[in-house]
Amino acid sequence: MTPSIVDLTNCEREPIHILGSIQSYGYLVAIQPETYTIVHASDNIDKLLGIPASQLLGQSIEQALANSELPVGSLVEFLNVGRRSGSWDTLNPYQLILDQQNWNLIIHEHNGLILLEWEPVGDQNTAANQQLISQALTELQSSRTIKELLQNTARRIKTIIGYDRVMVYRFEADWHGHVVAEEKADHLEAYLGLHYPASDIPRQARELYKINLVRQIADATSTPSRILSETDWPADQPLDLTHSVLRAVSPVHIEYLGNMGVQASMSISLLYRGELWGLISCHNYHPRFVDFSARQAAKFVSQLLSAALEFRKDEEDQTNLLKYRQYGQYIHEQLLIDENIVQALTKRAHTILDLTEATGAALLFSNKIYRLGKTPDEAEIMGLADWLKASNTENFLETNHLPALYPPAESFKAEGAGLLAVVLSKELNEYVFWFKPERIQEVTWAGNPEKPVTVGEDGQQRLSPRKSFDAWTQLVHNTSNPWTEAEVSTVVKLREDILQVVTKQANEIRLLNQRLQLAYEELDAFSYTVSHDLRTPLSSIRCYSEILQEEYGKDMSADAQALFQKIIDSTERMRSLIRHILYYSRMGRTDLDTQEIDMKELLEGIREEIMVTMKDRALTFEIGSTPPILADPTMALQLFTNLISNSAKYTRPNPDAIIRISGKQSDGEVIYTLEDNGIGFDMKQAGRMFDLFKRLENARPYEGSGVGLAIVKRIINRHGGKIWFHSEPNRGTTFSVAFPTVTTT
Missing domain, CATH: 3.30.450.40 (GAF domain)
Incomplete structure (x- = not known):
C-alpha cells in the first residue's frame, strides 16, 4: 500500500483571490468597460435592487436598472467620469439612498472589468x-x-x-x-x-x-453570496477579486x-x-x-x-552606515600606510572588529590565523574555511543561523552562531570572518x-x-542577532580595499598570475571562435531572413512577418553580446595608453548621448566636481558609459529620475561617485555583482547581457583602482570608483 502524502502546501496554493463569492453584507456586479454590460453579479443582488441576478446578466447597466430605484443616469455619469480620469480612488465612495437606507458604492477596474460593490453606510x-x-x-x-x-x-x-x-x-x-x-x-x-x-x-x-x-x-x-456569470462566460476565467x-x-x-x-x-x-x-x-x-x-x-x-x-x-x-564607513576609512588609511596587511587589519588603532557589531573576528592570510575578540579556536576556523572553499560562496557569505548551513558550527555556537565572511582568495585559503554569538x-x-x-x-x-x-x-537555539545592510555594505568595501593592496604588493608572485595566464590563453582561443565561427553564420541568418522578408513579405501573414522580425532582432542582440565578449576578452591583453583625461568633457559627452536615447522620459543629470583622472581614454569611456547607462536604465520606473556624478581628489587617488534613485538591490546579493553573465533577480525585467559590470570591474583592475557600491531595494544605488594618481603597469 502506497503511503499517503501530507499536502503541506494546501494553504499556500489556495486561490484566495478567485473564491467565486462575496461576503453577505454587500452586493456586487461586474461590467465591461466599453458597453457597461453586466457579466457577473452576486446572487444576493435582488435584495438591493429588487431584480434577480439572472435578469441582470447580459444587459447594459441602463437597460437592466431602468425600472429600479437606483439613479441610473447619475451612476452612468459617475462611471464616465471615473473612466475619463483613469482613477477611482479619488472618487470613491459614490453615496446613494435606496429603500430609505444610505449606501456606499465603491468602484475599481481590474483585468478588463469594472467592479461595482455596494455596502451600507454605518453610524459614521x-x-x-x-x-x-x-x-x-x-x-x-x-x-x-x-x-x-x-x-x-x-x-x-x-x-x-x-x-x-x-x-x-x-x-x-x-x-x-x-x-x-x-x-x-x-x-x-x-x-x-x-x-x-x-x-x-x-x-x-x-x-x-x-x-x-x-x-x-x-x-x-x-x-457568502455566490457570484453568477453570464451564460457564455468562459469557465476558466473566474472573476478576479484581488x-x-x-x-x-x-x-x-x-x-x-x-x-x-x-x-x-x-x-x-x-x-x-x-x-x-x-x-x-x-x-x-x-x-x-x-x-x-x-x-x-x-x-x-x-x-x-x-x-x-x-x-x-x-x-x-x-x-550606523556612517559609523561603520568612518571606521572603514580609518582601516583603509592604515592599509595604504602600512606595508604589512596583517598589522593594518588586526594590530593598529582600528581593526576589522570595529566594522560590525560582531564580538569576534578572524583573518586567514598567508597560511596563518589572526583572531580578535571572542572566536572559535584555530582548528574550528580552519574547518570553516575548508567548508567555504568547497561551497558555492564566491565573494561573501552572511548568515545568523550558521549551524543550519554548516552543522559542525553547533560546537562553537557560543562564539559563532552568526557568520559574516568575505573571500579574499579561495585558492590561497584567505578570508576575513566576523562572528556573532548565539542568542538563545x-x-x-x-x-x-x-x-x-x-x-x-x-x-x-x-x-x-x-x-x-x-x-x-x-x-x-543556534541563531544570532542578524547582520544589517550597513554591516554588509562596509565589509564589501573592505574587501575591495584589501584586494587593491594585495594585488599591488604581490602581483608577480601570487598564484593568481598563473591562473590568469591560462585564462588569457583560453580567451585567445575563445575570441577566435567567436569572431570566425559564430559571427559568420549569424550574419548569414540575418541576411537570409531579410531577403525572405523582402521577397515574400507581401504574401506573408502578419504573424509570419512578426516572426521574421524577431529573428532579425535576436541576431542583432547576439551580435551585440559577441561584441561585448570580444571586448572583455581582449581588454586584459591590450596595452594601456594612460593619459590625463578631461572628465567634464567625457561625462558631458556620455550625458548628451544618453539623453538622445532617453528623450521619451524625464531624466535629470547633476554633474559636480570633475577632477581629471589618469587612465586609458577608451577604457575610461567604456567604464563610465556602462555605469551611467545602467543608472539610466534602472531609474526608468521613477518619474523623477536623477543621476548625480561627482569626483574628488584624495590621498593618492581620484574617486568618482555615481548615485541614482533607481530600483536598487539587496546588498545580500552583492557577491554576484561583477560576475560574467550573472544578473540580479530584480534586474531581469530589464534588457541586458550581464557583461557590462564585468567589463567595468576588469577595467578598474587594469588601472590598479577599485570599485565599491551601496544599494537598498527601491532606494537607489551608489557606485564609487577610485583611480590611482600614479600610473600603474
Missing part, C-alpha cells in the same frame, strides 16, 4: 474620525520610542473601529509573526508578546496585503477564526519600503461591520505609522506552531488550522 462620525487622525499625527511626532509609537497607534485604531482587540503584528525574517503592541477589552486574555507561525498567514495572503491595505471580515459565521472590498473568505481562514472564537476581523497593512513589515490585526468576538469612512480613517493612521517606521529605521540605518530566545507561540494533519473525504492528508492557541513556549 466623520468629525470624530478626523479628530482621532489629528491626535494620531500628534502622537506619532511626540512618541519617544517605537514601542510607544506602536501602542498609541493600536489604541487609536481600536477607538476608530470599535473592535474588542487590536494588535500590531510584526513579521520576522522567516515570516512568522510577533505581537509587539496590543489594545484590548479588559476581560480578554493578553496576546502581547506571542508569536504566530508563518503558515498562519501564507505567502499569497501576504502578497494581497501589499495590494489591499485594509481587509475586513464582517461576519465569519455568515453564508482588489475587492467584499471578497469572500477562504474556508481555511474561516475555520482558523472559528478556532480562535473570532467572528469579525480586520487587517491593516504596515509597509516598509514597499514591502510588508507587519499588520494591524483586529479581532471582534461578535459580528461587526466597519463602514468605508471608518476603514479609510484607520488606513490613514496605519499609513502614518508606516511613514514614521520608515523614517526612524532609515535614520537608524544611516547613522524564549519564543512564546500562540499554540503549538505545528499544524495538525486531517484526512479528507478523498483520503488525502491535509494541514488544517490549529485548534489550540494556548501559550506554548519554545527555546530557539
